[in-house]
Amino acid sequence: MGNGTDDRINPKAQGEPPHYHGHRERLRERFRDAGPDALSDYELLEMALFAALPRRDTKPIAKLLLKKFGSFAEVVHAPERLLREIDGIGDSSITQLKLLAAAASRIAKGEIKRSVALSSWNDVINYCRTGMAFADKEQFRILFLDKRNQLIADEVQQTGTVDHTPVYPREVIKRALELSATALILVHNHPSGDPTPSQADIQMTKAIIGIASPLGIAVHDHIIVGKGGHASLKGMKLI
Incomplete structure (x- = not known):
């Protein structure tokens, strides 16, 4: 079960930078150079959680979210109470995911308004x-x-x-x-x-x-x- 907090500092990480710092930069570079289609759903979720979880490895959290909900879209639209069941997901992460959901809904609604629905x-x-x-x-x-x-x-x-x-x-x-x-x-x-x-x-x-x-x-x-x-x-x- 999630504990309602997003970030817990690992005492072992006080010295050298955690292993995932280099991974984050490589992911950002791939996103910039090759575009979002070059990244899998879990990698996009990883990036979406970077700001909310600056001191945690977001890869395992992203994979757990996808395992529970099935797709990127279903993760960001999932109810808060179910998101909180994922270890490490708290207020900051939920706000970040719900921001993505709101943006996606606004875009989708705009696309449907501009097109002939049927x-x-x-x-x-x-x-x-x-x-x-x-x-x-x-x-x-x-x-x-x-x-x-x-x-x-x-x-x-x-x-x-x-x-x-x-x-x-x-x-x-x-x-x-x-x-x-x-x-x-x-x-x-x-x-x-x-x-x-x-x-x-x-x-x-x-x-x-x-x-x-x-x-x-x-x-x-x-x-x-x-x-x-x-x-x-x-x-x-x-x-």
């Missing part, structure tokens, strides 16, 4: 997964689209307990009308990790479609994300 479906899936896959509570969010299928807004409508989010179809449609949206993509996460839709998920989606359709508002899909991947109700022919 022609970049993988971007939409990745955007939703990185923001929600490791959330410890269920969230229901909606991507509101215009007639060209471009993103008007991305809003979290409800946040629930570990396994239940109350969704009110009329509130969803009311918000769509306020934004003059002509299409919706519904998204929510399963904290259990299994994205398989429940009967309640299917029924709620059909209820929203039933109210939206007569008003000329299309529901393009309902995407469920989890640590184990994602599920599309449209792809599964459930709607």
Whole structure:
């Protein structure tokens, strides 16, 4: 378990510089000379933690983070309580990781806003997964689209307990009308990790479609994300 502190000075390191100082400089040089694609996920995480952990070897910490969460994106979006379970991860490291998460989300949101959402479906899936896959509570969010299928807004409508989010179809449609949206993509996460839709998920989606359709508002899909991947109700022919 993590102890809530980021940095502990090793008494043996008071003399000569620790072995990882040279490694850090070599990593920085490779990043500058060859670019970020030349570095693996754990090496990028190492570099991201340099500032937060100036007196620790960040390589084993980066590898532990990836082993626990699976990918760079899932590390930076992981809940704080789970990050703190990694030895050596404390406030400074979490702030650094959450800064990366915020930057990634802003960039992804900007990219989706500039593109036609349905022609970049993988971007939409990745955007939703990185923001929600490791959330410890269920969230229901909606991507509101215009007639060209471009993103008007991305809003979290409800946040629930570990396994239940109350969704009110009329509130969803009311918000769509306020934004003059002509299409919706519904998204929510399963904290259990299994994205398989429940009967309640299917029924709620059909209820929203039933109210939206007569008003000329299309529901393009309902995407469920989890640590184990994602599920599309449209792809599964459930709607």
